[in-house]
Amino acid sequence: MSYAGKIEPPTAPSLVGPEPLEIDLDVNGQRVAVKVDPATTLVEVLRNTLGLTGTKIGCDRGACSACSVWLDGDVIASCMTFALDVRGRKIVTIEGLSKGDRLHPVQEAFIEHDALQCGFCTPGMIMSCARLVERNPQCTLDEVRQAVSGHLCRCGTYPNVFKATLAAAASVSGSKEAQK
Known part of the structure; x- marks a missing residue:
């Protein structure tokens, strides 16, 4: 097979380190x-x-x-x-996630639905759930379960996380409907 133009070899990646x-x-x-x-x-x-x-x-x-x-x-x-x-x-x-003093709807719902206990997993859970709600405000329980499937909560507060996320989704979905 012949090529009309000259093919340049890939350039070597630039090396960094060990200094900061x-x-x-x-x-x-x-x-x-x-x-x-x-x-x-x-x-x-x-x-x-x-x-x-x-x-x-x-x-x-x-x-x-x-x-x-x-x-x-x-x-x-x-x-x-x-x-x-x-x-x-x-x-x-x-x-x-918050806008000034206003919490993200998922953050508010986690508080309202007691979806935190020791709080160690909470920030990561909120990040995953907020992403889901922003991408799909009509998310289902199965989708919430999938979103947090890689999260480890040793306190076992998953049922409250599910409730909080679905409540936040309903809140966001309702506010989007009200804007129409």
């Missing part, structure tokens, strides 16, 4: 400059550098989902994500 480097991140709508070691995870930057301690470190292996945040609108485990890999992307943490 300065990067810019978009966290909760704010541009922040941080200096990170190449092996630093996103959750470490959020908690230790930026002081956003709502995002929890549970297992530090991507198995419990306590560290869940949004990256460009998708729910990710921030303990399994290098800070260098999220440059130029939008990060939203539990602190970024």
